[in-house]
Amino acid sequence: MENPYLPIPVKIDRVTVETEDRNQKTFRFVYVNPEDENRFQYKAGQFAELSVTGKGEIPIGIASSPTEKGFVMFTVNKVGLVSSALHDMVEGDVMGIRGPLGNWYPWEVLEGKNVVIIGGGFAFTTLRSSIVMMLDPANRKKFRDIHVVYGARTPGMLLYRDELAAWEARDDIKMHITVDSAAGHPDWKYNTGFVPAITEAKAPKGDPDTYAIVCGPPVMIKFTQPVLDKLGYARDHIIMSLENRMKCGIGMCGRCNIGNDFVCKDGPVFTLEQLNTMPKEY
Ligand SMILES: Cc1cc2nc3c(=O)[nH]c(=O)nc-3n(C[C@H](O)[C@H](O)[C@H](O)COP(=O)(O)OP(=O)(O)OC[C@H]3O[C@@H](n4cnc5c(N)ncnc54)[C@H](O)[C@@H]3O)c2cc1C
Ligand code: FES
16 A cells, blocks of 8 residues: 655756745646656645655645646745745755645536636635636636636735736636735736725626635635625535645644544535534634
8 A cells, every 4th residue: 555645756847936025936846757647646726745855744735737747836935944945945956745635626516617716815826726727728618707806915926927917818717816006016907906895896796607716815715705795606606725734634643623524635625615514713
């Protein structure tokens, strides 16, 4: 039996500084043993444990799409021990990834439906994976309208800026990019305002064929929920991803549980209806 704690060796192939404060970097990894790509088959919404020798492991959402072959990508916010060590690593360095872990956005349910992606700040990683996957020519016809509301504090704090601009130019996805403030950016041509307000103004009304996937900082989620209520989204049509503290990532250590559910194994993706039945420990 395979040891579930054994990471797959990967090499850093490209590092991209995403934000003007240089705190968010995207790491693109290639597999040291090309056959490991088959062991790391994932779906949009899953995460992996990134393992830095001598420092430890951290759970990070998979930012690349399963439709992107030959590499896997993660965007990491520098906050503490392991994420800082990772930020010091450079192209060519070898480290480990363990996964894919957790469940994923319910693609089986979302096929044939309108999908509204609502994201804030650096929690846009698995949402990028989802958008790239849905826009792939082999998949786009499986979904109806796709709306994206994505916000950050300033234009320089948005992730994946080149891709956002490319998606803006397409007519098969409706982008609603926003910043809290565009002061000092006279050329800013998108929205200004908080994500909940832009959601209220631009998102389609809720109906049985329309689902929202929401990922962002707690304050954004807190104020977006009543907006989705007002727009008529049923609780089981609102999908969220939790970022509880984790250790093993495979339901063994009990570090991440909420009531009887392990966020690492039963989640991190839950509908608002499911979350409402769980203790408020997230
Ligand atoms: C399923 C999942 C997906 C995630 N996806 C991403 C992602 O795509 N990109 C990303 O940058 N981060 C993501 N995170 C958060 C990331 O795991 C933590 O920021 C990371 O573990 C911090 O480790 P550290 O050793 O650098 O910091 P530590 O030294 O452990 O802690 C530094 C500071 O960060 C806080 N912190 C640590 N872990 C968390 C956490 N889980 N939530 C909130 N605060 C925390 C601590 O309280 C402390 O203040 C995700 C977490 C989960 C569970
Ligand atoms: S992180 Fe160990 S049980 Fe979830």
